[in-house]
Amino acid sequence: MSLKQKLLDLFKRIEKAQDGGGSKAIQKQAAMGKLTARERITTLLDHNTFHEFDLFVEHKCADFDMDKKKLPADGVITGTGNILGHPVCIFAQDFTVAGGSLGLMHARKITKIMDHSIKMGIPLIGINDSGGARIQEGVNSLAGYGEIFYRNTLASGVIPQISVILGPCAGGAVYSPALTDFVFVVDKISKMFITGPEVIKTVLGEEISMEDLGGAKVHTEITGNAHFFAESELECFEQIKNLVSFIPWNNRKKADSINPKPPKSKYNVETIIPLDPKKPYDIRDIIKSICDDSDFFEIQKDWAANIVIGFARLNGETVGIVGNQPLVLAGVLDVDSSDKAARFIRYCDAFNIPLITLVDLPGYLPGIDQEHAGVIRHGAKILYAYSEATVPKITVILRKAYGGGYIAMCSRHLGADFVFAWPSAEIAVMGPEGAANIIFKAEIAAAANPDEMRKLKVLEYTEKFANPYIAAANGHVDSIINPSETREFLIHAIKISANKLELRVNRKHGIPPF
Amino acid sequence: MNNDNNIKSIVIDDSVYETGLTKKYNNRKTYHPVDNKKILAFIPGSIPKVFVKTGDKVKRGDKLLILEAMKMQNIVNAPIDGIIKIAPKENILVKKNELLIEIE
Numbered sequence A: 001m002s003l004k005q006k007l008l009d010l011f012k013r014i015e016k017a018q019d020g021g022g023s024k025a026i027q028k029q030a031a032m033g034k035l036t037a038r039e040r041i042t043t044l045l046d047h048n049t050f051h052e053f054d055l056f057v058e059h060k061c062a063d064f065d066m067d068k069k070k071l072p073a074d075g076v077i078t079g080t081g082n083i084l085g086h087p088v089c090i091f092a093q094d095f096t097v098a099g100g101s102l103g104l105m106h107a108r109k110i111t112k113i114m115d116h117s118i119k120m121g122i123p124l125i126g127i128n129d130s131g132g133a134r135i136q137e138g139v140n141s142l143a144g145y146g147e148i149f150y151r152n153t154l155a156s157g158v159i160p161q162i163s164v165i166l167g168p169c170a171g172g173a174v175y176s177p178a179l180t181d182f183v184f185v186v187d188k189i190s191k192m193f194i195t196g197p198e199v200i201k202t203v204l205g206e207e208i209s210m211e212d213l214g215g216a217k218v219h220t221e222i223t224g225n226a227h228f229f230a231e232s233e234l235e236c237f238e239q240i241k242n243l244v245s246f247i248p249w250n251n252r253k254k255a256d257s258i259n260p261k262p263p264k265s266k267y268n269v270e271t272i273i274p275l276d277p278k279k280p281y282d283i284r285d286i287i288k289s290i291c292d293d294s295d296f297f298e299i300q301k302d303w304a305a306n307i308v309i310g311f312a313r314l315n316g317e318t319v320g321i322v323g324n325q326p327l328v329l330a331g332v333l334d335v336d337s338s339d340k341a342a343r344f345i346r347y348c349d350a351f352n353i354p355l356i357t358l359v360d361l362p363g364y365l366p367g368i369d370q371e372h373a374g375v376i377r378h379g380a381k382i383l384y385a386y387s388e389a390t391v392p393k394i395t396v397i398l399r400k401a402y403g404g405g406y407i408a409m410c411s412r413h414l415g416a417d418f419v420f421a422w423p424s425a426e427i428a429v430m431g432p433e434g435a436a437n438i439i440f441k442a443e444i445a446a447a448a449n450p451d452e453m454r455k456l457k458v459l460e461y462t463e464k465f466a467n468p469y470i471a472a473a474n475g476h477v478d479s480i481i482n483p484s485e486t487r488e489f490l491i492h493a494i495k496i497s498a499n500k501l502e503l504r505v506n507r508k509h510g511i512p513p514f
Numbered sequence B: 001m002n003n004d005n006n007i008k009s010i011v012i013d014d015s016v017y018e019t020g021l022t023k024k025y026n027n028r029k030t031y032h033p034v035d036n037k038k039i040l041a042f043i044p045g046s047i048p049k050v051f052v053k054t055g056d057k058v059k060r061g062d063k064l065l066i067l068e069a070m071k072m073q074n075i076v077n078a079p080i081d082g083i084i085k086i087a088p089k090e091n092i093l094v095k096k097n098e099l100l101i102e103i104e
Helices: A003-018 A022-031 A037-044 A063-068 A104-120 A139-155 A171-179 A197-204 A210-214 A216-222 A233-246 A283-290 A335-350 A368-372 A375-388 A403-408 A432-439 A441-446 A450-465 A469-473 A483-499
Strands: A051-053 A076-083 A086-093 A124-128 A161-165 A168-170 A182-186 A191-193 A228-230 A297-299 A307-314 A317-324 A355-361 A393-402 A418-421 A426-428 B003-012 B015-022 B038-040 B045-050 B063-069 B072-077 B082-086 B092-094 B099-103
Touching: A037 A076, A037 A086, A037 A124, A037 A233, A051 A104, A076 A104, A076 A233, A086 A104, A086 A233, A104 A124, A104 A139, A124 A171, A139 A171, A161 A171, A161 A233, A168 A171, A171 A191, A182 A216, A182 A233, A191 A210, A197 A210, A210 A216, A216 A228, A228 A233, A233 A297, A233 A307, A283 A307, A283 A317, A283 A355, A283 A483, A307 A335, A307 A483, A317 A335, A317 A483, A335 A355, A335 A375, A355 A403, A368 A375, A375 A403, A393 A403, A393 A483, A403 A426, A418 A483, A426 A469, A432 A441, A432 A450, A432 B015, A441 A450, B063 B099
Parallel strands: A086 A124, A124 A161, A161 A182, A168 A191, A182 A228, A317 A355, A355 A393, A393 A418, A393 A426
Antiparallel strands: A051 A076, A076 A086, A297 A307, A307 A317, B003 B015, B038 B099, B045 B063, B045 B092, B063 B072, B082 B099
C-alpha cells in the first residue's frame, strides 16, 4: 500500500468512527431536541481548535454477543481544544452509540483525558448524556465509574472541573458531576437522579415524572445540585464560555485580567439602599454598582436565594462575591445558604480568587425545621470556609450585621484582611428590638405603659448601639467609608493584597463540617 | 425565580423584616412530637404478618407485625407496654405514615 492509499484508508476509518451511532440514531437524537456529542464539542470550542483523542478505541467485552457489536469510539468523544483562547480538555458522551452507556474502555478514555487535564493544568469539561452503566460489561463498568470518581476527587481544587448535563445522567454516574465544581443543566434535556421514576414506582408506589424528579428546574431550584440553568444547549454553551473567562486554568495561576471598565451609571449606590434596616432591596444592584461594567456572573441564582454568590471583576481582576440578599428571607443564613456560600468560598480560595463579602443580615434563621435539618453543622461550614481561606478577604458591612451572622460573614475575627463599613452599618449583638426586650425586661414590665417604655428603650438602644462606631472603636472595623467610594476602596484593597502570603501549620487536610 | 414574589415579613429577634419568602420556607413542615402510642408506616409497603389483635396485652419490645418494603421484612416491635386498640389486617398495602397500630 502506498502512503496515499494508507491515507485514504485512514480517512475512511475516521469517517466511519466519526459517524457515531449512524444516521438513524442521530436523527433520533435531533428529534429529542439534542445536538450530537460531536456538534456539542465543536459548538462549544473555538472554531477548528478540537483535537481528538482515542477515536479508534474499541471495547473488549465478549459476553452477551458484545464481540459482534462495534461501538464507534466506544460511545464517548474526548480531546483538547480552546474556549475563548483558553486551553481545555473535554469529553462528550455520545448517546447515539449504545445510549452513551459506560463500559470500561469508555471510562478509560475519560480517565485518560482527565489525567491529561491534571498534568497540563487546564480545565476539564465533561458533557454527560448517557443511559448509565453498560450492563453487559458488568462489574467492569462499575470499575470505570470508580476510576472517574477517584480522579474527580484528585483533580478537585487543582483544575476547574465543569459538568454539563445534556441528557440522562442517572444512578452512580451522577456522582461524577456532583464531585465537580460547576454543573450546567438545560431545560427539558437534563435528567439527574440516583433512582429513576420506574424504581420509585415499583418500590414505593409513588408516581413522578422524570422532569419533576430530576429535571433542570428541580436541580437549580430545589436540590442545589446544579449551578446554571439554560433554556437551550446554545445558551448553556454561552454560560460555560462566560465562566471559563472568569476562572484561572489551574490552582497555580491567577485568572486572566482584562481591560477595566467602570460600572454602568444606572446603578447608583445611594439610591439603592433604604436606610431602614427592615426594608428590603436587591443586593445584586449594589454588586452591579461596584463591579466592572456592572457585569456580575451569578451562580446558583435560583437556589438559597437569601445569599448571592458569583464572579465579577474589579479593575479588570476576577473576584468572588458573597452577599446577603435582603430581598429573600431578609438575607438570613440557613442550612442551604450556608452550604452554598461555603462551597463557593472554598472554590475561590482554591483558585486564587480574592473574596469580597457584602454584609447585611439579621442572623441565622430561627425554626424547628432548621434546627432539625442541622443548621449547626451546616452553618459551621461558612465559618470554616472563611477561616480556612487565605486568598485576600475583603468585607464591606452595608447595614445590619447582627450576632452570629456578623461573625460568620467574613468578620475581622475570621481573618478578614480589610473590613469596611458604611455609616449605615449596625454592628451589634442583635437587633435593637430583641436586645431592648432582654436588657430592659424589668423596666418594661414595671412601666405604667409597657409598650411606650419598650419603644423608648428600643430607641435608646438604637441610638447608642445600632452603628459602626463601637466596632470601629474596638478595631473590628478598619474604616468607615462613603458608600459611593466603595469601588475605589475595594480596588485599593485588592492592589494591596496582590502579594498576600498567609502561612498555616502543615497538615494533611482539615476536617470541615461536611 | 423560585421565590414568593410578594413582599411578606419575617420576624427575627423581635424585629419584623419586610422581605420575600421562598417556596421551601413556605412549605416547611410543622413539627409534630412523636406519639409512641401510634405506630405509623415508616415506609410504604405491605403487611404480610400481624402478630397481635385488638385487646392483646403487649410489653415493650414484643413483635407486633411485619412491614415488608424494598424486599426487606421489617419487624415492628412495641415501643411501649399497653393494650392493642387498633391492629391492621394481614396482606394489605400501606402508604407511608399510615397508621398501623394504636396502643392504649
